[in-house]
Amino acid sequence: MHVSHLALQDFRSYAHVDVPLGPGVTAFVGRNGQGKTNLVEAVDYLSRLSSHRVAGDGPLVRAGRQQAVVRAAVVKDGRTAVLEVEINVGKSNKGRINKSTLPRVRELVGLVRTVVFSPEDLVLVKGDPGDRRRFLDDLLVLRTPRLAGTVSDLERVLKQRATLLKTAGHARRGSSSQDAALSTLDVWDAHLARVGAELLAERLALVELLRPYVGAAYATVARGAGRDDADIAYKPSFELPASVLAHPAGPDRGELAEALLAELGRRRGDELDRGVCLVGPHRDDLLLSLGRPADPGGGDPEDGPDAAARLPVKGYASHGESWSFALALRLASYDLLRADGDDPILVLDDVFAELDAERRTQLAALVADAEQVLVTAAVPEDVPAALAGARFSVAGGEVRRVE
CATH class of the missing domain: 1.20.1050.90 (RecF/RecN/SMC, N-terminal domain)
Incomplete structure (x- = not known):
C-alpha cells in the first residue's frame, strides 16, 4: 500500500497544495515552521481521523477558514482509490471514496494504515x-x-x-x-x-x-x-x-x-x-x-x-x-x-534529529524496505543515507521536487 498523490485544501498552513508521491522513500526537508510536518500529518489523519500532534480537529483547519480537505490517491494491490476527508469546524466531518460520500466518516478508518515515529513518542x-x-x-x-x-x-x-x-x-x-x-x-x-x-x-x-x-x-x-x-x-x-x-x-x-x-x-x-x-x-x-x-x-x-x-x-x-x-x-x-x-505507510516525522548516530542508522536500516516511507527533516544531513529517495524542499508554503 502507498499514497501516489496527496492534495490539501485549507489544511494547516496550506491554502492549496498537490504533491505527487510514490513507493519507496520520500523526504520533505525544510526549516521548522515551514509546513513539512503538515504534509505527513495529513496522511496520518486520513488513516486514523485524528492527529498525532493535537487532540482536536480545530487546529487542522487553516486560520480564518471553516473547512479543510485532505485527499489522497491510494494504491493497493495494483488498484487505486481516491480517499477524501472533509474537516468541518463546528459540524460533522464527511468522508468520500472515489467521490461517493460515506454514510459515516469513520468508515475511512483503516483503509490507509500508518505508523508514525515522532518526537512526541516519548509521551x-x-x-x-x-x-x-x-x-x-x-x-x-x-x-x-x-x-x-x-x-x-x-x-x-x-x-x-x-x-x-x-x-x-x-x-x-x-x-x-x-x-x-x-x-x-x-x-x-x-x-x-x-x-x-x-x-x-x-x-x-x-x-x-x-x-x-x-x-x-x-x-x-x-x-x-x-x-x-x-x-x-x-x-x-x-x-x-x-x-x-x-x-x-x-x-x-x-x-x-x-x-x-x-x-x-x-x-x-x-x-x-x-x-x-x-x-x-x-x-x-x-x-x-x-x-x-x-x-x-x-x-x-x-x-x-x-x-x-x-x-x-x-x-x-x-x-x-x-x-x-x-x-x-x-x-x-x-x-x-x-x-x-499489508505494509503500513511509515511516517518518520523529525525523529532523526532526536536520535544519536547509532540509533539513526539502526532505525533507518529497519524501515528502509517498507513499501512507503515518508520522512521530514530540518536539514538534508538528518536523513540517513539508507533512506535515500525522492526529496522535496518545503519553504514559504511551497513544496518543490529536488532533482
Missing part, C-alpha cells in the same frame, strides 16, 4: 496512562476498523455516566430526583459493562500479541539489549478474576462484563462522592518495564536480590533507554501490522 513512556491507552486503541482500530465504533460508544457511555453521577451525588439523599438518577445509572452501568468488556478483551489480546514484537524491537535499537529485556503488560482498573483470563481463546467477554458490573456496584459510593467514573477501560494502563525476567532457578546469588527484577521504564529508565523503548513500541506496531499481510 508513550513518560506521559500519562491516557497516552498509552490511545496508543493501544489506535493500533486496535487500524487492525480492526469496526472497533472505532466501540471506542466511540465507550466515550458516549462515560459522558452519560459522569453526568448522572454528578446529578445523583448532588441530589438530596432519598429524594425522588436521586432515585430517578440512580435508576438510570443502573442502565448505563450495564452499557459500560458491555462496551467496556468488548474493548478490554481486545486490548488484553492485543498486548499479548504485541509483547514479543516489543522485545525483539527493543533488542534491535538498544545497545547490548536482549529480547527479554523489555516487556509490556496490561493493567486494568481493578483486579480481574483469574477465571476470566484462563480461557485459551482469550478473555471471555461475558465474564468480563459480569466482573465490570460487580466492580461498578462495589465502587458506586466512591463514584457518587467524587462524581467521576472510576471503573472501566478508561482507567487502565499499559505497563512498560525493563530488566531481565526473574530466573525460576533463583539465579546467581552473587548478582544480588534485585539483579533479575524488572523495573518500570517511567522513573527508572535513562533518556536513551526511554527513547529506545518508544521506538520499540512503534516498530512493534509496524511489525504486527505487517504480519497481518
